[in-house]
Amino acid sequence: MTTLQALFQDYSHKLQELYSKQEAESLVHWLFEAYLGKKRMDILKNENLESLPSGLSLAMKNLMVGMPIQYILGKAPFYGREFEVSPAVLIPRNETEELVHLILKENPKPELRIMDIGTGSGCIPITLDLELNNPAVFGLDISEEALKIASRNAFLLHSKVKFSRLDILQEELPFEDLDIIVSNPPYVRYSEKELMHTNVLSHEPHLALFVYDDDPLLFYRVISQKAKKALKKGGKLYFEINEAFGKETKELMENLGFGKVKIFEDLNGKERMIRGIRHS
Numbered sequence: 001m002t003t004l005q006a007l008f009q010d011y012s013h014k015l016q017e018l019y020s021k022q023e024a025e026s027l028v029h030w031l032f033e034a035y036l037g038k039k040r041m042d043i044l045k046n047e048n049l050e051s052l053p054s055g056l057s058l059a060m061k062n063l064m065v066g067m068p069i070q071y072i073l074g075k076a077p078f079y080g081r082e083f084e085v086s087p088a089v090l091i092p093r094n095e096t097e098e099l100v101h102l103i104l105k106e107n108p109k110p111e112l113r114i115m116d117i118g119t120g121s122g123c124i125p126i127t128l129d130l131e132l133n134n135p136a137v138f139g140l141d142i143s144e145e146a147l148k149i150a151s152r153n154a155f156l157l158h159s160k161v162k163f164s165r166l167d168i169l170q171e172e173l174p175f176e177d178l179d180i181i182v183s184n185p186p187y188v189r190y191s192e193k194e195l196m197h198t199n200v201l202s203h204e205p206h207l208a209l210f211v212y213d214d215d216p217l218l219f220y221r222v223i224s225q226k227a228k229k230a231l232k233k234g235g236k237l238y239f240e241i242n243e244a245f246g247k248e249t250k251e252l253m254e255n256l257g258f259g260k261v262k263i264f265e266d267l268n269g270k271e272r273m274i275r276g277i278r279h280s
């Protein structure tokens with residue numbers, strides 16, 4: 001038999017081999033809530049624990065090899081909703097919530113036609129579908145596994161987004177007259193790998209993350225070219241961007257004929273979003 005406090009200290013101490021003290025403690029809180037139904041207050045009360053559920057020890061083992069907690073629990077929060085995730089999809093990030101928020105703020109009209117390219121868990125199109133007034137929203141990805149998760153999220157969250165498979169680098173966009181195209185494409189250079197935490201590197205899909213250093217804006221160029229045909233005049237193209245390439249991405253979009261191209265900073269003051277308008 002042990003107590004909640006003893007277990008809390010043991011787990012957070014072990015996790016500090018991989019994470020900061022604050023991160024380790026918050027991970028143990030997630031675990032306790034998911035597997036024991038215990039909140040912070042319960043830890044203070046220091047209840048006795050007769051036995052530990054087997055799922056909890058396995059979850060702890062997975063955390064110790066760097067698996068992100070969202071994959072262990074199979075879910076991640078995004079814009080106030082819970083999305084199922086698996087190692088086939090990127091874990092939705094805070095910056096991407098900010099991109100969605102920007103699109104919602106700039107586009108309050110009803111019945112917009114919207115396309116998300118590289119949809120992963122479907123967090124972007126499903127949120128837009130559920131937050132806007134009667135839009136028609138589509139999501140594309142090269143990965144069949146990701147599309148399965150995205151469709152399941154649409155089903156669970158009562159969204160009518162339609163998903164289909166498409167390799168944006170090889171195929172044309174079979175759409176026209178869209179009001180909005182959005183994409184959070186792979187944008188981390190392989191040379192940036194060393195700066196990343198082991199839990200991202202060993203567990204998140206490399207297909208979703210990385211681009212070759214000799215052409216880091218590949219997806220931005222191809223998507224901008226194809227978006228020019230698929231958007232209606234006045235339609236908008238939104239990207240999440242690598243903070244190292246704001247200026248280059250803006251120039252690229254302007255050279256390809258987008259107007260009013262604007263870079264937006266995230267809450268941490270980093271250049272993480274861009275928007276351009278098709279004007280001809």
Ligand SMILES: C[S@@+](CC[C@H](N)C(=O)[O-])C[C@H]1O[C@@H](n2cnc3c(N)ncnc32)[C@H](O)[C@@H]1O
Nearest residue numbers: 092118119120141142143167168169184185208
């Ligand atoms: C950075 S992730 C973004 C996932 C999700 N939209 C999000 O924001 O959490 C990029 C996505 O692009 C997809 N992808 C990679 N190469 C692609 C390609 N050639 N065509 C279409 N999608 C691609 C990946 O499978 C991955 O789901």
